[in-house]
Amino acid sequence: MTKLLELRDLSFSYDKGAPPVFEHFSLDVRKGEFLVIKGPSGSGKSTLLRLICRLNTPRSGSIIFKERDVSEITPSELRSKVTYVPQIPQMIDGSIRDNLQLPFSFAQGQGKSVPDDSALEQMLDAFYLNDVTLGQSANKLSVGQKQRLSIMRAILTEPDVLLLDEPTSALDAESAAMVFSIIERLNTEEGKTVLIVTHSDYQPDVPQARSCTFRNGNLECS
Amino acid sequence: MSPIIEISIPQLLLALLFILVAQTTSFVQKLGLNKDITIGTIRTVAQLFLMGYALTFIFGANNPWLTVGIFIVMVFSAIFIVRGRVKEKQIAYEVPTFLTMLSSYFLTALFVSWLVIGVEPWWEPRYFIPTAGMVIGNSMSALAISIERLFSQMRQQRDLVETKLCLGANYKEASRDIFKGAIKAGMIPSINAMMGVGLVFIPGMMSGQILAGADPLIAIRYQIVVMFMLVGSTAMSTIIVTLIIRRRCFGKSEELVVSAE
Numbered sequence: 001m002t003k004l005l006e007l008r009d010l011s012f013s014y015d016k017g018a019p020p021v022f023e024h025f026s027l028d029v030r031k032g033e034f035l036v037i038k039g040p041s042g043s044g045k046s047t048l049l050r051l052i053c054r055l056n057t058p059r060s061g062s063i064i065f066k067e068r069d070v071s072e073i074t075p076s077e078l079r080s081k082v083t084y085v086p087q088i089p090q091m092i093d094g095s096i097r098d099n100l101q102l103p104f105s106f107a108q109g110q111g112k113s114v115p116d117d118s119a120l121e122q123m124l125d126a127f128y129l130n131d132v133t134l135g136q137s138a139n140k141l142s143v144g145q146k147q148r149l150s151i152m153r154a155i156l157t158e159p160d161v162l163l164l165d166e167p168t169s170a171l172d173a174e175s176a177a178m179v180f181s182i183i184e185r186l187n188t189e190e191g192k193t194v195l196i197v198t199h200s201d202y203q204p205d206v207p208q209a210r211s212c213t214f215r216n217g218n219l220e221c222s
Numbered sequence: 223m224s225p226i227i228e229i230s231i232p233q234l235l236l237a238l239l240f241i242l243v244a245q246t247t248s249f250v251q252k253l254g255l256n257k258d259i260t261i262g263t264i265r266t267v268a269q270l271f272l273m274g275y276a277l278t279f280i281f282g283a284n285n286p287w288l289t290v291g292i293f294i295v296m297v298f299s300a301i302f303i304v305r306g307r308v309k310e311k312q313i314a315y316e317v318p319t320f321l322t323m324l325s326s327y328f329l330t331a332l333f334v335s336w337l338v339i340g341v342e343p344w345w346e347p348r349y350f351i352p353t354a355g356m357v358i359g360n361s362m363s364a365l366a367i368s369i370e371r372l373f374s375q376m377r378q379q380r381d382l383v384e385t386k387l388c389l390g391a392n393y394k395e396a397s398r399d400i401f402k403g404a405i406k407a408g409m410i411p412s413i414n415a416m417m418g419v420g421l422v423f424i425p426g427m428m429s430g431q432i433l434a435g436a437d438p439l440i441a442i443r444y445q446i447v448v449m450f451m452l453v454g455s456t457a458m459s460t461i462i463v464t465l466i467i468r469r470r471c472f473g474k475s476e477e478l479v480v481s482a483e
Contacts, residue, residue, distance in 0.1 A: 076391060077390075080390030090381050090382045150385075153389065
């Protein structure tokens with residue numbers, strides 16, 4: 001498999017003089033890979049995802065996406081291809097439809113075809129959201145429903161990489177299993193490269209899976 | 223028109239009865255405002271007397287550099303007042319705000335005194351300084367409201383702004399609603415003032431002219447110019463400052479650098 005993402009010699013700390021979260025950190029992610037990153041709170045799991053999509057800037061080192069340094073790619077273009085889904089799902093005021101079509105309202109998504117209602121309804125079913133309607137208020141959904149909706153919204157513009165930050169942190173076991181099965185399908189059926197950060201003992205059931213654990217700013221992978 | 227009635231010092235002291243009412247209210251209701259009212263009263267008297275003497279001197283000197291110098295001092299004082307109202311430590315906004323205030327207020331005051339009123343020369347202090355003073359006083363409050371709103375909303379909606387960035391929005395798209403809300407918040411008071419003027423209240427400038435013996439029909443023309451000028455200068459300065467500061471809320475990678483509350 002070809003390398004999709006290369007993290008080279010990354011160093012990062014939140015403030016000048018603060019202890020580094022990473023020091024000379026490197027990682028390769030291959031196309032179609034399903035990478036599960038585990039580790040205790042504060043170990044830098046979320047920071048790693050934020051660095052990849054440039055929500056934080058490394059002190060030194062480089063990140064290569066499809067053989068291009070990410071600093072050479074427009075941030076909005078990069079983020080539409082390497083999409084980060086934050087731990088706490090955020091919805092704009094409006095309907096589920098408004099939220100799902102949000103990425104298409106940005107310049108980056110305007111060339112892409114906006115899915116119609118029947119396509120969105122089919123996707124809602126696939127995301128175990130068959131009990132909601134497109135016209136209802138997104139902010140009135142449960143956290144679990146919002147989690148699924150935010151993943152669905154992220155994949156509508158067809159990114160190459162999905163960066164998922166604790167996608168099941170606030171969910172019960174049943175909802176968590178639903179979310180994980182959706183993510184696994186995105187990898188196995190649609191070939192999405194997935195980096196998923198979690199502190200649960202989740203064991204993915206996909207052939208391309210790799211599990212890594214953060215220890216002292218380094219990843220140990222099995 | 224009857225000549226202006228001069229207010230003697232004993233008459234001026236009589237006006238202190240209003241302050242006494244405010245002090246008594248604060249004392250009886252335990253509002254804790256007595257100290258502020260006292261300081262405010264002393265400052266009002268001292269600052270206005272000082273300004274009166276300064277203006278008498280400036281009007282007499284009739285020097286363009288002195289007029290422009292006073293204008294710069296007024297804007298410089300205004301930025302300190304804005305700083306006092308906007309509690310922001312992380313993002314440096316003072317220099318662009320000061321430069322925007324200086325240039326936009328100067329252009330507004332110049333336009334009004336030179337082209338609208340037709341003063342010759344344009345820097346005639348009797349016209350330029352009061353005009354600039356009204357622009358600075360009103361737009362300064364609008365700016366403080368807009369800047370404060372921009373920062374507070376960036377902090378409150380930080381997660382939502384980042385979500386939009388993650389979905390492919392550029393920094394302008396991700397903060398569009400916050401940007402529009404900040405500008406509106408600054409502009410609404412001056413727009414509302416246009417709705418109520420002449421019906422709900424008689425503005426200070428017009429009242430002053432009428433009290434000084436001017437024909438009300440001339441006074442209203444000045445007031446119309448002032449109302450339009452304030453809306454224009456407020457719009458110009460809040461839009462420019464909010465645009466500049468919004469960019470500063472994002473880093474080179476269009477990442478939000480304003481930390482959470």
